[in-house]
Amino acid sequence: xxxxxxxVLQRTLVAGTPLLLGTIGEVLCERSGILNLGxxxxxxxxxxxxxxxxxxxxxxxxxLAVAILAGMLISxxxxxxxxxxxxxxxxxxxxxxxxxxxxxxxxxxxxxGTPLSVKMNTLPIPGLVDIPYIGRxxxxxxxxxxMAMVLAFIAWxxxxxxxxxxxxRSTGENPRATETQGVNVSLVKYLCVIIGGGFSGMxxxxxxxxxxxxxxxxxxxxxxxxxxxxxIFALWNPTRAVIGAFLFGGxxxxxxxxxPFGISPNLLAxxxxxxxxxxxxxxxxxxxxxxxxxAMLGExxxxxxx
Amino acid sequence: xxxxxxxxxxxxxLMFCSGQVLAKNKLKAGFIYVGPIGDYGWSHAxxxxxxxxxxxxxxxxxxxxxxxxxxxxxxxxxxxxxxxxVDVVFTTSFGYMNDTIKAGMKYPDTHFMxxxxxxxxxxxxxxxxxxxxxxxxxxxxxxxxTKSNKIGYVAAFPIPELIRHIDxxxxxxxxxxxxxxxxVRWIYAWYGPDKAKEAAEALIAEGVDVLAFTEDTPAVxxxxxxxxxxxxxxxxxxxxxxxxxxxxxxxVSGQLVDWGIMYVKILKSLKDGTWNxxxxxxxxxxxxxxxxxxxxxxxxxxxxxxxxxxxxxTPDLGKQSVYDLVVKRYDQMKxxxxxxxxxxxxxxxxxGNLKIKKGARASKGDLLSIMxxxxxxxxxxxx
Numbered sequence: 001x002x003x004x005x006x007x008v009l010q011r012t013l014v015a016g017t018p019l020l021l022g023t024i025g026e027v028l029c030e031r032s033g034i035l036n037l038g039x040x041x042x043x044x045x046x047x048x049x050x051x052x053x054x055x056x057x058x059x060x061x062x063x064l065a066v067a068i069l070a071g072m073l074i075s076x077x078x079x080x081x082x083x084x085x086x087x088x089x090x091x092x093x094x095x096x097x098x099x100x101x102x103x104x105x106x107x108x109x110x111x112x113g114t115p116l117s118v119k120m121n122t123l124p125i126p127g128l129v130d131i132p133y134i135g136r137x138x139x140x141x142x143x144x145x146x147m148a149m150v151l152a153f154i155a156w157x158x159x160x161x162x163x164x165x166x167x168x169r170s171t172g173e174n175p176r177a178t179e180t181q182g183v184n185v186s187l188v189k190y191l192c193v194i195i196g197g198g199f200s201g202m203x204x205x206x207x208x209x210x211x212x213x214x215x216x217x218x219x220x221x222x223x224x225x226x227x228x229x230x231x232i233f234a235l236w237n238p239t240r241a242v243i244g245a246f247l248f249g250g251x252x253x254x255x256x257x258x259x260p261f262g263i264s265p266n267l268l269a270x271x272x273x274x275x276x277x278x279x280x281x282x283x284x285x286x287x288x289x290x291x292x293x294x295a296m297l298g299e300x301x302x303x304x305x306x
Numbered sequence: 307x308x309x310x311x312x313x314x315x316x317x318x319x320l321m322f323c324s325g326q327v328l329a330k331n332k333l334k335a336g337f338i339y340v341g342p343i344g345d346y347g348w349s350h351a352x353x354x355x356x357x358x359x360x361x362x363x364x365x366x367x368x369x370x371x372x373x374x375x376x377x378x379x380x381x382x383x384x385x386x387x388x389x390x391x392v393d394v395v396f397t398t399s400f401g402y403m404n405d406t407i408k409a410g411m412k413y414p415d416t417h418f419m420x421x422x423x424x425x426x427x428x429x430x431x432x433x434x435x436x437x438x439x440x441x442x443x444x445x446x447x448x449x450x451x452t453k454s455n456k457i458g459y460v461a462a463f464p465i466p467e468l469i470r471h472i473d474x475x476x477x478x479x480x481x482x483x484x485x486x487x488x489x490v491r492w493i494y495a496w497y498g499p500d501k502a503k504e505a506a507e508a509l510i511a512e513g514v515d516v517l518a519f520t521e522d523t524p525a526v527x528x529x530x531x532x533x534x535x536x537x538x539x540x541x542x543x544x545x546x547x548x549x550x551x552x553x554x555x556x557x558v559s560g561q562l563v564d565w566g567i568m569y570v571k572i573l574k575s576l577k578d579g580t581w582n583x584x585x586x587x588x589x590x591x592x593x594x595x596x597x598x599x600x601x602x603x604x605x606x607x608x609x610x611x612x613x614x615x616x617x618x619x620t621p622d623l624g625k626q627s628v629y630d631l632v633v634k635r636y637d638q639m640k641x642x643x644x645x646x647x648x649x650x651x652x653x654x655x656x657x658g659n660l661k662i663k664k665g666a667r668a669s670k671g672d673l674l675s676i677m678x679x680x681x682x683x684x685x686x687x688x689x
Contacts, residue, residue, distance in 0.1 A: 003511060003513065004511045004512060007507065007508075007510070007511030008511065011504065011507050011508075011511075015504070109342075112342040114346075115346075115523075115524065115528075115552070207500075211500065211503075212499045212500055212503060212525065212528075213528070214499055214523065214525075216497065216499065219500070221500070252504065253504055253507075253508070255504070256491050256493075256504050256505040256507075256508035256509075257508045257511070257512075259491055259492065259508075260489070260684070260685050262685075262686070264688065264689075266494070
């Protein structure tokens with residue numbers, strides 16, 4: 001029994017890590033007032049580029065760096081459309097998803113079924129890994145897990161405790177007032193979208209060079225959409241995203257553990273998506289003032305207009 | 307002018323004749339694959355077979371198209387017949403069955419070979435290499451090696467082919483270890499490394515120490531190798547392609563398919579006119595189903611001492627080591643199902659009902675429609 005619990009918790013953290021990485025990026029992006037529905041496509045781009053670079057060079061860290069870069073680059077499309085052109089963010093986000101999935105499918109074709117010989121290995125933290133139970137659960141993980149935890153904390157600290165964070169948040173709440181304070185609202189939005197894309201790229205790399213070491217078309221498997229839901233679940237707070245991501249990761253892992261109890265595998269497979277819906281409904285039914293949603297989320301901002 | 311036209315006519319006639327001669331000497335085959343040939347599983351194995359036939363048959367020309375959706379084969383067949391002018395089309399997935407039969411009616415002068423189906427017509431034949439015997443042999447080894455008496459199976463879809471494999475595996479396990487149980491997890495994907503991985507991890511967490519699977523990637527083997535490297539020995543069995551390289555400390559054996567000899571036989575029969583539409587269901591006796599995690603050895607050398615150490619009693623061959631038993635059974639299987647077959651009664655399902663009477667052998671039809679777990683498999687088949 002102990003063995004099962006330790007393993008489930010350990011696997012939960014593994015499965016939740018890409019969700020957490022994506023969610024931190026989306027929180028940052030939405031805090032600046034830009035809704036980005038392109039996460040799925042950007043993740044896929046990150047996955048394929050990380051795989052190709054790792055495959056060619058044998059260095060997973062180089063793969064990760066290129067994936068982050070690729071995520072940032074492709075997100076410029078969304079930033080340009082929603083900030084400079086002030087177009088509908090839902091449309092350009094969806095376009096980004098389709099673009100990302102398409103390009104990555106095309107780039108990845110020759111690599112289907114060819115596994116990597118190296119991958120981002122787990123990094124046991126010396127000393128801490130020997131703690132009974134806790135060590136195996138928390139300190140025998142891949143570098144992605146540690147990075148995600150640290151980045152979640154940094155993102156929270158920046159958003160809540162620094163002047164840069166205030167600029168980002170107020171850009172999402174009231175861009176006009178922010179601009180009168182001398183803040184370059186467009187620049188803040190651009191930065192947040194692009195950095196958010198970097199996080200999604202990182203999440204994709206996590207899938208293709210650490211979680212598994214192969215590329216398949218559609219390997220992001222809807223995780224980008226769960227990230228969008230998780231952002232709401234976390235009420236736009238990176239620390240709460242930690243809880244949400246691992247809750248969702250746990251459901252994925254539990255699927256195979258509770259299968260023998262006669263629960264339909266199809267039902268289990270849809271549990272994460274069902275949970276997404278429940279979260280949306282439950283939060284939607286609460287007092288919307290407490291939701292903490294950025295007031296101008298998804299609204300294009302035009303300078304000097306009333 | 308008349309001279310020129312006569313020369314033209316003669317040369318045209320000659321060209322036509324030589325064309326005829328060429329067409330008689332060459333045979334062109336078109337292959338339709340359901341997955342990418344790089345899947346390292348099903349489609350990969352078929353393409354290895356196609357290449358093998360190429361090396362063996364100098365008169366063979368071939369074309370292939372990969373990743374063809376099961377509902378999309380008609381378009382590809384049309385293209386093969388009309389533009390590529392192939393003499394035979396191989397449709398290598400179960401879901402192509404009805405479209406292949408329809409194509410057979412549409413193109414009566416072309417031959418069609420459908421893999422894994424059960425419908426034939428005048429110019430449509432079927433072929434399949436079944437691996438259940440190899441799963442039985444894997445089961446013998448799994449039953450001998452397990453310490454926890456919990457043995458895992460990561461399975462793709464609940465269809466008769468997989469049930470047959472799981473049952474044969476369980477029969478093998480029970481033949482050497484009556485206390486061991488088989489735990490099955492369904493992932494509902496032929497190609498889903500992340501699902502196979504989590505299913506394997508869940509099984510290991512529950513105490514399973516031996517894993518077999520039906521999924522087209524080495525994901526399960528990677529999990530076994532990872533745990534073994536960390537100090538917990540997990541035994542795995544490779545599936546379809548030689549995957550031992552992915553888990554040198556974990557893969558004990560496995561099953562391999564040689565489509566090559568089958569394709570050579572089919573193509574030769576088409577060439578010399580002896581082809582017929584009788585279903586070809588090839589097993590160990592035809593050398594289509596092969597034991598091993600690599601083509602070089604039937605059992606990973608690392609585990610041979612362990613298998614030799616376990617002694618087991620059999621009704622027909624007496625007391626001997628599991629290693630010797632595997633070798634002997636494999637040899638018997640190669641002689642034919644009449645000499646030895648796993649599905650000889652009495653066989654009970656896991657509810658205790660007698661399914662195959664004492665001394666009776668399951669027919670091909672029984673095996674192709676089998677939908678019950680034998681004794682030793684835990685749980686029930688999902689609806």
